[in-house]
Amino acid sequence: VYHTPELTPNGQVPDCAIAVDVLRATSTMATVLAAGGEAVQVFSDLDQLMEVSEQWPAQKRLRAGERGGAKVAGFELGNSPLDCTPELVEGRRLFISTTNGTRALQRVQDSPAVLAAAFINRAAVVQYLLEKQPETVWIVGSGWEGSFSLEDTACAGAIAHSLVEKSQLSQDDLAGNDEVISAIALYSQWQDNLLGLFHQASHGKRLLRLECHEDLKYCASTDILDILPIQREPGVLKSQ
Numbered sequence: 429v430y431h432t433p434e435l436t437p438n439g440q441v442p443d444c445a446i447a448v449d450v451l452r453a454t455s456t457m458a459t460v461l462a463a464g465g466e467a468v469q470v471f472s473d474l475d476q477l478m479e480v481s482e483q484w485p486a487q488k489r490l491r492a493g494e495r496g497g498a499k500v501a502g503f504e505l506g507n508s509p510l511d512c513t514p515e516l517v518e519g520r521r522l523f524i525s526t527t528n529g530t531r532a533l534q535r536v537q538d539s540p541a542v543l544a545a546a547f548i549n550r551a552a553v554v555q556y557l558l559e560k561q562p563e564t565v566w567i568v569g570s571g572w573e574g575s576f577s578l579e580d581t582a583c584a585g586a587i588a589h590s591l592v593e594k595s596q597l598s599q600d601d602l603a604g605n606d607e608v609i610s611a612i613a614l615y616s617q618w619q620d621n622l623l624g625l626f627h628q629a630s631h632g633k634r635l636l637r638l639e640c641h642e643d644l645k646y647c648a649s650t651d652i653l654d655i656l657p658i659q660r661e662p663g664v665l666k667s668q
């Protein structure tokens with residue numbers, strides 16, 4: 429099932445929840461773990477992030493804060509995946525709070541399995557689903573402050589498209605699942621030009637105004653990182 433965080437049914441949890449924030453929180457999380465980061469710990473609240481990270485050894489932590497697409501003053505990092513080089517992140521824990529992506533993860537943190545997905549690690553997510561075969565799966569697109577987002581929906585479509593292909597399901601197996609059928613249609617239309625899609629998207633345009641062209645290019649690459657950020661304790665993701 430594909431949801432926005434606000435539309436996830438209250439009082440229910442799926443067997444597996446996949447949070448998606450292509451631009452850029454889940455792309456950044458996958459990049460940090462691929463670059464050797466020890467873990468990513470997510471917070472919706474900046475003060476709480478500060479309080480918890482204070483208890484972590486200074487040389488083993490990095491703090492990332494983003495609001496409105498921009499870096500929060502006083503934080504070492506904003507939310508650009510390209511800043512997360514192995515030299516910087518190796519062996520360190522990233523404490524991160526972003527406008528929407530970290531909230532989406534917190535919304536589903538009670539699920540028995542919680543993953544972070546973006547285009548860059550789509551194949552690793554699909555591989556996990558094929559191996560574990562969870563019965564109920566929610567893909568939760570972070571969107572922007574509660575609204576629909578093109579890029580997260582297209583990524584949900586990319587995951588579903590690959591899963592359908594690899595598990596040899598037919599179109600009829602999806603019948604009745606309106607959100608997933610439309611996510612696949614969106615992805616199918618743009619799969620060869622995801623950067624073009626990002627240029628049309630409201631958050632893509634916001635990031636372009638902030639000169640984040642290179643981030644958009646990077647986040648549009650598909651299946652480049654074989655990494656699966658998976659929740660180990662509430663709010664803490666490590667690579668599988």
Ligand code: MLT
Nearest residue numbers: 452453507526527528529
């Ligand atoms: C978010 O969580 O809202 C985003 O990742 C924003 C961003 O592009 O930094």
